[in-house]
Amino acid sequence: MARVNHADFATVQVREGMAHLSFDLGSGNTSVSIPRIINDAHWHKIRVWRDKQQGILTVDGRYSKHTVSPKKADILDVVGMLYVGGLPLNYTTKRIGPVLNTHTHRHTHARTLDMENPVSSYRVGSCFTNPEPGSYFDGTGYAKAVATYRVGNDMSVDLEFRTSSSSGVLLAISSQKMDGVGIELNNGRLLFHADNGVGRVSAWHSVTAHKLKHRLELIVDGKKSEAASPDARSASADTNDPVYVGGYLGAPVKPLP
Template sequence: MWMIFEITIELKTTQKDSLIFYMADPSENYYAALQLMKGFVFFNFKIGNSPVFMDSDFVIDDGYWHTIEISRNRKTGTLQVDGTKRKRAKSDNGRKNLNIQSPIYIGGLPLNRQSPNVYGDGFDGCIRKFHLNDKVIDLTGKANNSYGVVTCYTNTEPGHYFQGIGHALLANQQQIGSDFELLIEFRTAQKDGLLFAATDLDGVGVTVVISNHDILLKLYTGRRMAEIPFRAHNNFTVCDYQWHLVQVVELNGLWQLSVDGIMANNLRGTVRLPEDERYRYYAGGNPLSNPDGIRFKGCIRRLEVNGGSVPVESSIEIVGVVPLECPVV
């Protein structure tokens, strides 16, 4: 039973629409939700016949830290953002408590649960403080279940941080024609890891990996495996935590690989991938055709396919990746 609760959250995000906090009874008729809607903080709850709504007077999707305080005391709810004037609203006739046993959701709902009361997707940003009724909630170790929750960093630069435990599914059902170009700019201190893959379930397609400090371009047609290596040499390595640019170009089946503008030895002959095949684009790991492969740990700040930028933050699936922020060490 929840008759009274007070919650304080400190967070930062650039996301406009997302769920921050949610609890409801099994029927979803009575609930409390804290969300972002077009960048505005939106607090609503329902314990009577009609829901109660409160929202902030300004947006907070600016990437800076903000403090949100919400409370509900029987039929009255309050919302305060960054110490501004506290807003109040009162429920109509009805019950005074939320009949909720568990669970309480922070940052989103599981894939197998949908709610008509939730606007937007899971929260994409950082939460550094969560107090429930004056108790500090440890979001890193006390959750019964968690999905897609990773570490936040304070000293950062633009890019996407791959923690070496997951991947980003960038696109689905893509074709690779007779002309293909990939640009990927990254930095890492790890000697192994998958940078990019465009493959089907059987591994047919293009894969770019770091292997013992070397960059390898791997091509598999389903019948033939080909490889173009770029070897570490003369104290040159891509694993020095400096930014490096890898470029892959295909023209009518002829493939080229370059690193920081230096060409690797070209592959003899042509390698033509099946043009009618549908490929998935992955960065950081390939759970589709190589689930046991070494994940990339480091930062990617530029990713382009065929001249178009690929926004990692808008990926179909993100696991173990901190979008839009790379830690500076």
């Protein structure tokens, strides 16, 4: 927020990963920062409080610093426009200094700001209303969850996931030969594959997957889907290879072999 000529202004910014407060009441600039890194993808609470010439900056209710404006001016004389998150592209910052528009999720309380209905906005979206635990896989991102794993006769997998993609690898274990199992999305269908060395069998639409020797079971919302290899003697998928969750070796997503 600022006066038209920026003789008075106040700004709260993240600079070099730290919260920074700066203001001028018309008789000289003063500023203060908290030496705590806050650009760490975690939620943080910033509180700014000013009483006449004194300004106080607090982070997470634990770390606090104050500053005092020079001389005797004690009124912040600014126009009635408060910007949150950045400044318009044609806004001349003058004495405020370089301002970087931020990419953050935030909850704001200043008086009571209605962030759902601002006077105007530019590239502003909504936060997740209910942050939840879990792992996020971006594109072909993947995690090698287990270094070596032998599928053998039996195997059970439980997955809970959410995605906007129609195709992608959810889990893959594959030997250098033919043996392996895989769970994938392929054009919107959820597929479960297994190869015990004599050819691939597949079942689809599953959240819980069981490999029982040469048989496969998938259960979606209580509904079971089954498949079986025609050769009951081939019961073990002989792997000793990584288990990948998400993308597969960083390669573009494609149907599993």
